[in-house]
Amino acid sequence: MILILSLFACGSADYSGGDATAGAEVYASTCESCHGADGMLGVEVNGVAAADLTFETNDLSDDGIADAILNGVGEMPAQALDDTQTADCIAYMRATFGS
Numbered sequence: 001m002i003l004i005l006s007l008f009a010c011g012s013a014d015y016s017g018g019d020a021t022a023g024a025e026v027y028a029s030t031c032e033s034c035h036g037a038d039g040m041l042g043v044e045v046n047g048v049a050a051a052d053l054t055f056e057t058n059d060l061s062d063d064g065i066a067d068a069i070l071n072g073v074g075e076m077p078a079q080a081l082d083d084t085q086t087a088d089c090i091a092y093m094r095a096t097f098g099s
């Protein structure tokens with residue numbers, strides 16, 4: 001029940017309109033070790049390469065990226081960001097890796 005409620009809480013936030021400049025620091029400190037500065041580093045976690053963010057950033061919605069960050073996906077562990085940090089990180093990713 002707690003899990004369901006927290007998933008619902010995550011899904012209800014708005015992850016658009018973040019600050020890409022602030023998001024650069026979030027990305028560098030939280031994502032870069034696995035995904036790389038260019039989004040394509042692909043460090044393996046339990047044999048699964050970190051996804052290519054130059055592809056995933058265009059393929060996923062803001063909510064989809066937020067879900068991966070906050071809840072984890074496959075072998076990617078959930079990252080401890082708040083909603084503002086998450087929105088900022090997504091804005092940075094769209095500015096940097098988006099087409």
Ligand code: HEC
Nearest residue numbers: 030031034045048049050051056068069073074075076079
């Ligand atoms: C410990 C390494 C690690 C860290 C840190 C990490 N990731 Fe990942 N990420 C992965 C791996 C591994 C996958 C592939 C998961 C799978 O397919 O099993 C992945 C997949 C993804 C995906 C694709 C999700 C999908 O639905 O296919 C996105 C988007 C993503 N990561 C974004 C991020 C962002 C943004 C951060 C920082 C807030 C981050 N990751 C931090 C390892 C990491």
